[in-house]
Amino acid sequence: MAGKEWSDADFGGLPSVLVAAHELKTPLALIRQLALLLDDDLTSSADKTQIQQRIIRTSEQALQLTIDLANSANLTPSLFPLEPVNPLALCQQVAMETKFNAMLYGRKVSWPKSSRNSQLILANRTLLGRILANFLNNALAYTEDGSEIKVSVKATKDAVRMSVRDFGPMMSLKEYRLLLDEMETRKTVRTRPESSGLGIYVANQFARAMNGRIGLIRHRDGLTFYVEMPISRQLSLI
Template sequence: MLQTLRSKILFYLVLISMIGIVIVSFFIQYGFEESFNSYLDRNREKKIDRIITEIEKDYRKNGHFTSDPVYGLLHENAMTDQLYFRLYDRFGKMQMDTSSIRGMLNSFGLTEPEPSGEEWHSKSYTLKVDQAVIGKLVAIYPEGLIDDEYTFIQTIQLYILAAVCLTIFLAIIFSMLFSKKLTAGLKKLSFAAGELQQHNLDIRIPLSGLPTEVRQIAVSFNNLAESLAKEERLRKQFTGDLAHELRTPLATLRSQIEAFQDGIWEPTPQRLQVSHEELMRLVRLVNELEKLLAAENPQIKLEKMELEAESVLAALWEMFLPIFKEKGVGLQIEETAQEEMFEADKDRLMQILSNVLNNALKYTPEGKNVTISVVTDKDGYVGFQIQDEGSGMDEEDIPHIFERFYRGDKSRDRKTGGVGIGLSIVKALMDAHKGLIKVKSRLNKGTSITLWFPQEG
């Protein structure tokens, strides 16, 4: 019982609805009965006041109590409203009594039989004429409702009960519809999660008709499915690219070693050097993979310290100037106008900047320039901007350049000797620093990469 979310929602909606309906109906009935009783009491008091006025008026006119028209008025109230009176003069002698009419009406069957245990209420009123006491009037009436009054209240209660039953029925119907509509999106989500578990990465949840909260979950699920599908594609691509990267040097080494074994080649220093280069290519690939795994390790610990941007530029200048001169590419450092401080792991920082600079050097032809500058137009961040005048890249390639082994031009890294992991390491280390990367590039015009580091770690 109440095992499913829909049954729980339905149960609590119906429960809350019924509690609300019962409370509202109770207050309606209680308020109506109180108001109706107050109305009857006021009406009775008005009738009694009218009778008192008539008696005092008649006494003032005649100088004593007369039976006409006072008795007719008392008789009328006794017959219609079960309001009985006893009239006493100032000496306590009874002048009129209509309470006996009750028994006569019962004997003729003109009123409902008197219920057993019915209580009667009496109230005395002093009669005065010109401030002189002339007698006393005692009003006698049953406690509670009588005849038509009781029937009227029963009718109202019946209507209230019918309204309560109808409202409860409607509450159950609408609760069932609402719970079904509410859980429909969750059922879609549950089905999609099952499909995703079965490696159906193309599953998506339609967003139309979903409540806002469920829609947000569905959007998150669709984003998750898209991310998993992308990761799966990258995994397959990574496996294929890694196999491709390993296949070429291994095939070369195999053919050379077999040639040595079969006596086709003499193991001359030149041929051994070629084999050694292929072997070192494998070593570099493994080293790059190890660096990438270390950079992507969520447990990576950064030894952050306060650094000055100008000193970082000076270190890069000393480190890379000979390499750039060897290739014939100009390295320009733009000095900063003021001292800029930020926090970073110095070794990791140099690894990041070195990878980006090496990448810029690879794709910048001889006679062109690479420029490094410090930018500070972003609140709370210090940025290193590296601009080259190289081959650039298509705009559609920019979102993918940090993926492992990604190549917009499939022959591009072959020509430069790269393995396509350097920028993946940069992205992982920048994420560890909680930094940002901004890339701009135009094909055959060059590329600009800005690395933003938070000033406070």
């Protein structure tokens, strides 16, 4: 099925306080529960080590989400200037930044290989990196055990598409159409069960600030989220 592209109108502007509160309430409640387990004498040393790692991962994700929300409300060109960016080099950077998170989830991620002849895009490295990280976090949460998450970069005539393909539970055509309908009628920005989709909202805001766009493709065994960015006509300074 062809990809679905979204605009600001699809999300109805900034997310409501209710949506933001829902997204932040879940990790805070989880951190509290995990902290209580650390004080339980019945919790083994090995389990406490895993709990500590999970607390760190959850708190870092919640903190980054608040930073992303703050940035999405002030996407001025002076704060986030555009420049020629090598998408394959950016993938390597995001791979290093998310390596620990992938290990905690027990997931394998396939990344595209670097190439000197990679087509440059016009983007802001920080914002584009956060888009990929949000897509990847979604994939890590929903990919089934034993399946590999695939990150790919593909150049077209005027743009470069960076995609994150997960292999999660099968989504029926009815559910897929309902998901898109909900977004277009501004009822919600949900993307998967138990998720408000706030990370996808942020990704959409960041992409549009860079003259790019995000989209979604449905598969029999998962979803692909992608961002398309215009090809840079400037010479690389690297």
